[in-house]
Amino acid sequence: MNITIVGLSAGGLSCLKTLLKYSRDLRITAITNEERLYSRCLLTYLLGKELDENDINIAEVSDLKNTEIIFKRTVKSINREKRTITLDNNREIPYDKLVLAVGSDPLRPTYCKEENNVFTLRYLKDAHNIDKKLKDSVIVVGGGYVGIKSAYGFYKRKVRTTMIVTSPYPLSVTADEETGRIVEKELIKMGVDLRLKSDVIEVVKKNGSVNVILRDGTELISDVLVVGKGVKPNINLAKSAGLECQNGILVNDFLQTSDENIYAIGDCAESSDIVRKEKNINAIWPTAEEQ
Numbered sequence: 001m002n003i004t005i006v007g008l009s010a011g012g013l014s015c016l017k018t019l020l021k022y023s024r025d026l027r028i029t030a031i032t033n034e035e036r037l038y039s040r041c042l043l044t045y046l047l048g049k050e051l052d053e054n055d056i057n058i059a060e061v062s063d064l065k066n067t068e069i070i071f072k073r074t075v076k077s078i079n080r081e082k083r084t085i086t087l088d089n090n091r092e093i094p095y096d097k098l099v100l101a102v103g104s105d106p107l108r109p110t111y112c113k114e115e116n117n118v119f120t121l122r123y124l125k126d127a128h129n130i131d132k133k134l135k136d137s138v139i140v141v142g143g144g145y146v147g148i149k150s151a152y153g154f155y156k157r158k159v160r161t162t163m164i165v166t167s168p169y170p171l172s173v174t175a176d177e178e179t180g181r182i183v184e185k186e187l188i189k190m191g192v193d194l195r196l197k198s199d200v201i202e203v204v205k206k207n208g209s210v211n212v213i214l215r216d217g218t219e220l221i222s223d224v225l226v227v228g229k230g231v232k233p234n235i236n237l238a239k240s241a242g243l244e245c246q247n248g249i250l251v252n253d254f255l256q257t258s259d260e261n262i263y264a265i266g267d268c269a270e271s272s273d274i275v276r277k278e279k280n281i282n283a284i285w286p287t288a289e290e291q
């Protein structure tokens with residue numbers, strides 16, 4: 001049986017390892033458009049100089065039996081009738097079962113332009129780009145996990161950090177107020193200039209720095225702006241193939257999409273949430289890995 005996996009991060013890699021462990025007689029092809037396998041969760045420690053690039057490796061995938069790993073290629077389309085996928089070099093790969101582990105991408109407010117030193121942090125190349133521009137000050141926009149972990153990294157790097165959070169306390173989307181207030185205190189203890197109930201209205205690049213105008217008219221200046229305002233699941237590939245999608249790719253309790261031969265896992269999959277008792281996306285590493 002041919003199994004093809006698209007995306008090789010938390011979800012795709014865990015799927016690959018599980019198949020190799022429990023199943024014989026499989027021919028597996030796994031494709032990622034990135035250059036290497038690393039932990040996204042550790043990117044903020046890389047930025048904070050607590051870890052180097054070798055420390056964030058998550059797997060060695062050379063010489064795996066009956067398995068082909070393809071790096072730096074994007075899957076452009078799925079042909080469900082022929083059961084093939086096509087890569088960006090026009091190579092066609094057949095599948096009997098296809099696993100979409102294509103993750104999510106950061107939400108990018110309109111002011112988010114790399115040429116203005118405004119970055120999101122999702123991929124290793126983002127960490128490199130931020131690293132190149134960062135000297136001694138940074139503004140972090142967003143009080144979720146990525147924002148908080150970024151602020152911690154910059155604190156470790158001894159960079160002057162300002163944090164802009166729209167809500168009255170950090171982590172307001174995923175935690176209650178009591179927890180959020182504990183995080184708030186810790187951020188302040190770390191020396192972060194925390195601006196709650198605040199938002200960015202305009203960003204202008206001036207003399208190599210970023211000038212940021214807040215809703216109350218305050219103007220801030222820093223080397224770079226890092227935006228962590230949430231993620232959107234990568235559903236375009238699935239949608240173009242006619243698979244049912246809402247916020248994410250809809251899957252049943254066996255993680256099958258509306259096509260029984262195609263599965264979706266991780267940040268891109270909208271699955272049953274047994275706590276909320278509705279379809280939901282829990283965009284965290286352990287969920288992707290377990291699925």
Ligand SMILES: Cc1cc2nc3c(=O)[nH]c(=O)nc-3n(C[C@H](O)[C@H](O)[C@H](O)COP(=O)(O)OP(=O)(O)OC[C@H]3O[C@@H](n4cnc5c(N)ncnc54)[C@H](O)[C@@H]3O)c2cc1C
Pocket residue numbers: 006007008009010011012031032033034040041042043044073074075076101102103104121122123145146149234237265266267268283284285286288
């Ligand atoms: C900075 C940061 C810190 C985080 N910290 C934590 C944390 O502390 N704890 C936690 O639980 N979670 C954390 N997360 C979230 C966690 O990283 C994600 O939930 C997890 O990576 C999701 O895994 P995934 O396999 O579903 O998708 P992803 O990790 O997004 O991987 C999808 C992969 O598929 C590739 N891909 C997409 N489309 C295609 C295509 N068409 N062809 C080929 N390849 C494709 C992508 O390039 C990517 O490599 C963090 C995220 C970030 C960005």
